[in-house]
Amino acid sequence: MIDTADTSVCRIAWIGTGVMGLPMCEHLKKAGYFVKAYSRTLAKAEPLKEKGVQVVDDIAEAIEGVDVIFTMVGYPEDVRSVYFEGIFPHLKSGTILIDMTTTQPVLAEEIATKAAELECASLDAPVSGGDVGARNATLSIMVGGERATFDQALPLLKLLGKQIVYQGAAGCGQHTKMCNQIVIASTMVGVCESLLYGSRAGLDLDLMLTSISGGAAGCWTLDNLAPRILKRNFDPGFFVDHFVKDMLIAIEEAKRMNLDLPGLDKAYELYRKVQDLGHGALGTHALMLALEAAHRGDQPT
Amino acid sequence: MIDTADTSVCRIAWIGTGVMGLPMCEHLKKAGYFVKAYSRTLAKAEPLKEKGVQVVDDIAEAIEGVDVIFTMVGYPEDVRSVYFEGIFPHLKSGTILIDMTTTQPVLAEEIATKAAELECASLDAPVSGGDVGARNATLSIMVGGERATFDQALPLLKLLGKQIVYQGAAGCGQHTKMCNQIVIASTMVGVCESLLYGSRAGLDLDLMLTSISGGAAGCWTLDNLAPRILKRNFDPGFFVDHFVKDMLIAIEEAKRMNLDLPGLDKAYELYRKVQDLGHGALGTHALMLALEAAHRGDQPT
Numbered sequence: 136m137i138d139t140a141d142t143s144v145c146r147i148a149w150i151g152t153g154v155m156g157l158p159m160c161e162h163l164k165k166a167g168y169f170v171k172a173y174s175r176t177l178a179k180a181e182p183l184k185e186k187g188v189q190v191v192d193d194i195a196e197a198i199e200g201v202d203v204i205f206t207m208v209g210y211p212e213d214v215r216s217v218y219f220e221g222i223f224p225h226l227k228s229g230t231i232l233i234d235m236t237t238t239q240p241v242l243a244e245e246i247a248t249k250a251a252e253l254e255c256a257s258l259d260a261p262v263s264g265g266d267v268g269a270r271n272a273t274l275s276i277m278v279g280g281e282r283a284t285f286d287q288a289l290p291l292l293k294l295l296g297k298q299i300v301y302q303g304a305a306g307c308g309q310h311t312k313m314c315n316q317i318v319i320a321s322t323m324v325g326v327c328e329s330l331l332y333g334s335r336a337g338l339d340l341d342l343m344l345t346s347i348s349g350g351a352a353g354c355w356t357l358d359n360l361a362p363r364i365l366k367r368n369f370d371p372g373f374f375v376d377h378f379v380k381d382m383l384i385a386i387e388e389a390k391r392m393n394l395d396l397p398g399l400d401k402a403y404e405l406y407r408k409v410q411d412l413g414h415g416a417l418g419t420h421a422l423m424l425a426l427e428a429a430h431r432g433d434q435p436t
Numbered sequence: 437m438i439d440t441a442d443t444s445v446c447r448i449a450w451i452g453t454g455v456m457g458l459p460m461c462e463h464l465k466k467a468g469y470f471v472k473a474y475s476r477t478l479a480k481a482e483p484l485k486e487k488g489v490q491v492v493d494d495i496a497e498a499i500e501g502v503d504v505i506f507t508m509v510g511y512p513e514d515v516r517s518v519y520f521e522g523i524f525p526h527l528k529s530g531t532i533l534i535d536m537t538t539t540q541p542v543l544a545e546e547i548a549t550k551a552a553e554l555e556c557a558s559l560d561a562p563v564s565g566g567d568v569g570a571r572n573a574t575l576s577i578m579v580g581g582e583r584a585t586f587d588q589a590l591p592l593l594k595l596l597g598k599q600i601v602y603q604g605a606a607g608c609g610q611h612t613k614m615c616n617q618i619v620i621a622s623t624m625v626g627v628c629e630s631l632l633y634g635s636r637a638g639l640d641l642d643l644m645l646t647s648i649s650g651g652a653a654g655c656w657t658l659d660n661l662a663p664r665i666l667k668r669n670f671d672p673g674f675f676v677d678h679f680v681k682d683m684l685i686a687i688e689e690a691k692r693m694n695l696d697l698p699g700l701d702k703a704y705e706l707y708r709k710v711q712d713l714g715h716g717a718l719g720t721h722a723l724m725l726a727l728e729a730a731h732r733g734d735q736p737t
């Protein structure tokens with residue numbers, strides 16, 4: 136069994152070098168590992184070359200001779216094709232697969248089953264903390280899979296995050312991420328509606344936030360995103376489009392479990408309006424724009 | 437103009453000695469003021485006698501000869517009758533009125549107008565922080581009214597709370613409290629749905645909370661009420677019935693401003709189900725019981 140803490144023997148492939156994957160891949164390289172990287176859009180991986188990462192233009196080439204494969208791509212269908220078309224046909228036994236994309240729990244289970252057939256082990260290890268967390272290696276990483284695989288991979292995960300928790304069998308990392316997104320979805324609705332109400336009531340919103348942020352309404356969204364909304368800065372920490380993808384996974388998973396989540400359904404419906412307004416590439420707090428747009432017609436003049 | 441910081445001259449009446457009002461009234465007495473108290477249910481004020489508060493059985497008697505009148509009662513209709521039937525007919529000019537009940541912004545404006553006619557001044561000063569905040573004098577107090585009245589009353593408010601913010605004209609304290617409740621309503625929906633999802637997915641909910649509490653999903657509700665839900669402890673910090681009252685005020689106020697708040701509407705609908713289940717006297721986190729009840733029929737056995 137490979138010692139992943141030993142940078143002189145453990146070789147790594149990193150697939151997916153977007154806004155999250157790029158800095159995460161860099162952390163591993165900086166720690167001294169041999170790292171090969173692949174990105175569907177090759178230009179995105181380019182900056183890694185000067186850090187000493189070997190950038191290749193083919194998944195098969197990326198995973199040849201490595202011990203651990205990380206993936207951090209976009210949508211569940213990307214994860215599926217990367218694994219079932221790109222990785223599995225070329226996988227050597229004993230490899231550890233770590234998918235850090237947020238995707239369906241059931242897909243994580245499928246990957247785990249297929250990996251086991253090939254005498255490999257896999258982890259689903261989605262993260263929260265956004266691009267800032269990725270750059271500062273302060274991500275929260277929620278991990279599903281075999282406990283032994285988690286223990287083996289831990290030295291590598293510690294290079295990427297701060298709060299790393301083993302959540303249970305394959306899929307449990309993804310389920311935990313869904314729990315995270317379900318809280319965020321409704322919290323964002325509450326924060327944006329509160330700002331809209333306060334604005335319409337003629338309050339000084341900075342003063343209002345001073346009154347409510349420290350108490351029972353206190354939350355990360357109020358502390359970090361409400362001030363950006365007041366500055367009309369809707370730059371993405373986390374993209375609306377990706378959040379909608381995550382909510383849809385949670386909704387489908389809930390349906391599969393015969394579970395009704397009316398608040399999440401409502402948040403999803405509102406976020407679809409954000410997309411309809413053409414704001415899918417803005418940050419999640421752009422929910423405010425959809426709530427405002429719904430009332431533009433009847434605002435007092 | 438009375439110096440409210442001078443305990444030897446400033447005389448106080450306190451009306452409403454429930455779970456919030458009782459300890460708040462005590463703080464003023466402890467600071468050395470002459471305090472008279474009235475409660476509709478006289479037995480509730482009884483414990484104040486041994487603290488040196490003069491308990492009386494009539495509002496007119498309570499407010500006779502005092503400089504500042506505090507009210508902390510239950511519902512808007514209570515506030516209305518206390519002021520328009522109890523206080524105003526017997527009010528001497530120069531008195532400061534401070535309503536700390538959560539009530540309609542428009543009612544706060546009516547009280548301010550009537551007070552001005554009688555050459556008095558009023559503040560709407562609702563609080564957040566619950567019974568714990570009331571006992572420890574750590575409430576957040578959101579104040580509307582004339583700035584000069586706020587400045588004059590500040591020495592007294594400082595005995596009751598920690599975060600005391602002047603929010604603007606009459607009604608602005610109540611509007612700020614509505615902003616607070618709007619955030620809390622949807623946040624509670626998100627937290628309960630997240631726990632329900634996690635439970636149904638078979639996660640260890642303590643581990644799940646460890647993963648998500650420190651990040652973008654982080655909130656007071658997750659830190660303080662989720663653990664109580666896991667212990668099935670639904671004792672009230674804040675009553676469902678009172679929260680429903682607050683949400684209804686916000687919904688009606690929003691309607692008046694021609695404002696649609698779909699997340700708040702959904703939360704209100706869910707909380708009405710909590711009441712229908714007979715749980716109005718439990719804490720706000722009993723929302724969990726309504727979400728669970730909706731699925732009891734189709735839970736896997």
